[in-house]
Amino acid sequence: MTLPTNTADRTPVPRDPTDDYTRDAARLRQEFLTQRSGTSLDHVGHYSLDPATLPGNIEHFFGVAQVPIGVAGPLLVNGEHAQGQFYVPLATAEGTLVASYNRGMKLLHEAGGVTTTIIEDHMQRAPSFIFPSAREARAFGAWLIERFDDIKAVAETTTRSGKLKDIEQYSASRILYTRFNYTTGDAAGQNLTGKATQAACNWIKAEYPGIEQYFLESNFATDKKTSQVNMLHTRGKRVVAEATIPDALLRSVMKSSSELMFRARQVSNLGGFMSGVNNNGAHSANGITAIFIATGQDVANVAESSAAFVHAELRPNGDYYYSITIPSLIVATYGGGTGLATQRECLELMDCYGDGKVRKLAEIIAATVLCGELSLGSAIVAEEWVKAHDAYGRNRP
Known part of the structure; x- marks a missing residue:
């Protein structure tokens, strides 16, 4: 293999050795990147946060990624830490996602809400x-x-x-x-x-x-990787969200039925088993990622946090019991990116910023995931999934 001969031509990203977290330092990097690439950074370079607040969060700061934030709700939660109605911010560029979670929240609000329980709380080094x-x-x-x-x-x-x-x-x-x-x-x-x-x-x-x-780390904590050991033994918060939905509600709101939903769940379980997935649900990563981005979580933790166990029952009276267990939900309401201006505001929307709020946030996220699972599941069995994406998920000029 021949090594490149022009290593002396490497031009490092400019830094200010006295204070690298200022608007001037960011502007210097914007000008540098524009000169090197010919790309305008008009949108990246516009932001409302103070660069002085960023040490510990990022290096070589030059702008922001503006991700649209939608809101779904009200989400009705019957938790031990989250109780009442919440409006949930979801940062995403995927059309239909917010609408789908909102529809699930409507269904479960009419069904009496989502019950949430935190079973365990562990973080490891291995x-x-x-x-x-x-x-x-x-x-x-x-x-x-x-x-x-x-x-x-x-x-x-x-x-x-x-x-x-x-x-x-x-x-x-x-x-x-x-x-x-x-x-x-x-x-x-x-x-x-x-x-x-x-x-x-x-x-x-x-x-x-x-x-x-x-x-110090032997890859047994499985940082930012899903694993069987963490699904069994917990990393972060182990949260269960559950609800029982009357068949009449599934028919009127979701154009489905408890019997059809349960049959689809059996087929989905077998399909997941055959394919070797770490999650027998539909799309927990969607809601978790959107909330993580909005609230300043370490988004790479979605690799662990989106693993889940879904369980459903067709009750003797025709009602539909549905639960999701998230064994490795890694969240914070203090430190990291949670104190950044935008992210803090999103946490404050749910009264989840600061000390004593992390279990409340974990329950809200788990309840949101349950709503999304039921919404997508019913859209598939009612043959509305493709129509919904065609109506809301196409970025037309």
Whole structure:
């Protein structure tokens, strides 16, 4: 392979070494990019936020991506943390998405709302420890159990809101894989758990002889990747949203029926099993991504957060029970992108910004997902799916 000979011609993105988070610094990069590409940046370069608020969120800032935000609602939630009616902001460029979620919200509002329950709340970092043999790895596992309180104390010195709840263990060869499970308050917690676990691992290495090597992350937390271990053991919030819909409502609002919906659900389950999907529902990623963009979540976490288990029942009286379990919903109402101007406003629309609000947001998202699942599912069985996209999803000149 021949390496390029013009590496000296590399022109880096301009930066201001004294203060890179100003309008002047952004304008300098806009002019640089315009000169290099010939592309006008009139829209990218117009924004209302203050660049001084962006350290910790982005580097080389030069503008904004304006994603349209629609609103669906009212969403009626019967949760433990989210109670009442909510208008949900959805940032998307996909026509019909907002309309579909809005239709599902109408259906479930008339059915009495969505009941939401948070089952578990964990965020992980997953270090691995390597030993000369499997027996030594096993002995170390016993020591971890014995010294858990000491490890917990060391980890928690690095954080005000993080609490180490337990350490899972999984052995293979001469390696002990672990998962340090934390609660993280209103933050999503990936950085928090990394810092806390690093401190714990440094202490462990100093206290326990015989560790050949450890790696702070062994890919067992499966950051930003869906996985069976997180679907079973939870990463973020494990939330269940459920509702029972009278057959008459399905007929009048959705032009469907509970019997037809249940038959389609059986076919969909088999299709999902055959194809090996991580989600036997329809499109949870749609609603989750749209809310994530609107509220300043780490959008890459949709890879984990959109995994789901759908369960439905045709009740003896003809009603339709439907639930969705989201085992790895990773959200925050504090830190990260949630404090940016636009994103904060969207969180405040739902009274979900700041301390003590993260479980409320998780329940609203799960309830929204349920509405979208029922809306799309009924559109498919009523043969309205293509017509809806043709009416609302075509960007005509």
